[in-house]
Amino acid sequence: MAVEETNTTAEPAVGTGAEGAVSMSVARYPVAPGHRVNVRSGPGTKYGIVRTLPLGASVPIYCQTRGESVSGPYGTSNIWDNIASDEFVADAYVRTGSDGYVAPRCG
DSSP: OEEEEESSOOOOEEEEOTTSOEEEEEEEEEBOTTOOOEEESSSSTTSOEEEEOOTTOEEEOOEEEEEEEEEETTEEEEEEEEEETTEEEEGGGBOOSOSSOOSOBOO
């Protein structure tokens, strides 16, 4: 499946690409300014760090899941954002404009 990333906060939309492959538009969201956020292999701080996002990063959110509660610049939340295969960041560090879910639940 081909995935297109956009800088909007629109809901994901599924369509057909030029070669007949299904494509999904995924919104990107900015990480809190001044923070290098750890990307983890699961939805909690007990999961291993896969990488660290650079300052000024923005991330796609493919789906969201409940996990460990974390406090960050955008409040306290138990929502974790899936930004790539087996890669999660705490939603409290991502400016989604919402205290709730902005993407489908992972599952």
